[in-house]
Amino acid sequence: MWRQAMGRILEGIKVVEVALFGFVPSAGAALADWGADVIKIEHPETGDPVRALSSYGFGPGDGGVTTLWEVFNRGKRGVGIDIATPDGLELLMCLIDEADVFITSFMPSARERLGIDVDQVRARNPRIIYGRGTGQGPDGPDADKGGFDGISYWSRSGASTASVPPGYDFPILLPGPAFGDIQSGMFLAGGIAGALYQREKTGQGSVVDVSLFGAGLWAMQATIAGAAAIGADNIVQLDRRRPPNPLTNLYRTADGHFFVLGMLQADRYWSGLCAAIGHPELAADERFTTLALRTEHAEACVAALDAIFTAITYDELVKALDSQEGQWAPVAVPGDTLTDPQALANGYVQQVDYPSGARLPLVPVPARVDGDLPTLTPAPTLGEHTDEVVLALGRSEEELINLKIAGVIS
Structure with missing residues (x-):
């Protein structure tokens, strides 16, 4: 049973985030879930463009929230600073002086121009962990090119073409918004956690690089x-009518529900499955008695199972499949996860x-330590915590007001 831990693994760690859209901010969200104090820096007027982004049929304000x-930003503190101004950059650097981690998604030229590249930040705080999220990686001919997950993670890695089912003649688009951003952000958060551990041993800061392209290649490495x-250029794409193992395949019931069998040790489960679904005679069919034979007669085996399941x-x-030992699962639509008893029992989905x-409903960071499950809280409004953060740097109320009048902070 999950529990609420008194002290989470990154409690006491301060993170400064200068990043836009989904990839690097999702890393910040993971660090916040682990207990870090993540300070999100945005332009005081325009903010992060994701605040106004519509995607896949939903947009800002739908359901009373900007999804x-x-x-990407739950659990953070929000500060509005124009870091392109000298006063704004100095405020940022004062935050960096006190920080353990700095994360950014800005391009190399922008980082250099704004004064927040690696050497500039580490000159202020040599012990800081500097996390960079890029499209294609820090080296090579495309290091200076921007990227999004649909481009760098999904398409360039081969995931798009590897997802094409037989008979479909176009690559597949992302299955949902930020699919690759969120995976890549988790990798960046993990790398930062490792770098913090290294700093405890050596006293030295580190630069942590994760790219969308590299993360996509990691996901596709077996292929x-x-x-x-x-x-070959690709592995064989599976056809559910002729799978190499009919017990690792998709099927449908009479009332239109899809489910998947995942019995990799097919010979171990075959007879038990046939008995559970009320057809023990199928196990003795001479075409199907072993995996090799079921593979040879895959189309006939799938047709026989289709007839039973439909x-x-x-x-x-x-009731039938739960009475046997082989692995299986329903094929869910995303909304089904909100009532999935296994998701609820483990706290995998949390209502904020x-x-x-x-x-x-938001999903907490999937890596839990000692059963810790964070209490997720809303993302900040634009500049919500500016006053408290700036005052905590030792600035006076008068300085705060003057900075607001000058448009440096919100």
Whole structure:
């Protein structure tokens, strides 16, 4: 059973984030979930563009919340600073003086121009962990090119073409907004956690680099290696009508519910599955008695299972499959996860309440230590914590007002 821990693993760590959109901010969200104090720096007037971003049929304010903003920025403190001004840059550097981690998604030229590149930041704080999120990586001919997850993570890595089902003649687009951003952000957060551990041993700060392209290649590495091993551009794309193992395949019930069998040790489970679904005679069919034979006669085996499954309801299927030992799962739509008893029992989805009365389901960081599960809180409004953060730097109320009048802070 999950529990609320008294002290989370990054409690006491201060993170300064200068980043836009989804990739690097999602790393900041993971660090905040682990207990770090993450200070999100935004332009005092325009803010992070994701505040106004519409995607996949939903937009800012739908359901009383701005969904993408909340996903990437929950649990942070928000400060509005124009870091392109001398006074704004000095405020940022004062925060960096006290920080353990600095993370950014800005391009190399922008970092240099603004005075926040590696050498400039580490000149102020040599012990800081500097985290960079890029499109294609810090080196090579495309190091200075921007990237988004649909471009760098999904398309350039080969994931888009590897997802194409038989008979479809176009690559597949991302399955949802920020799919690659969120995976890559978790990698950056993990790298930062490792760098913090190294600093404890050596006293030295580090530069942590994660790119969308590199993260996509990591996800695709089994496919890349497999294709190379057979001397091809891609591995064989599975066809559910003729799978190499009919017990690792998609099926449908009489009332239209999809489910997937995932029985990799097929010979171990075959007879038990046939008995559970009321057809023990299928296990003795000479075409299907071993995995090798089921592979040879895959189309006939799938047709036989299709005939059985499409004759029973989903409730009947659940009872049957839960009575045998082989692995299986329903094929969910995203909304199903909100009531999935396993997700609820483990705290994998958490409802966050907002002052407006709105509620939004968010997913906590998946890596839990000693059962710790964070209490997720709303993302900050633009400049919500500017006053408290600037005053904590030792600035007076008069200085605060003057900075606001000059447009340096919000």
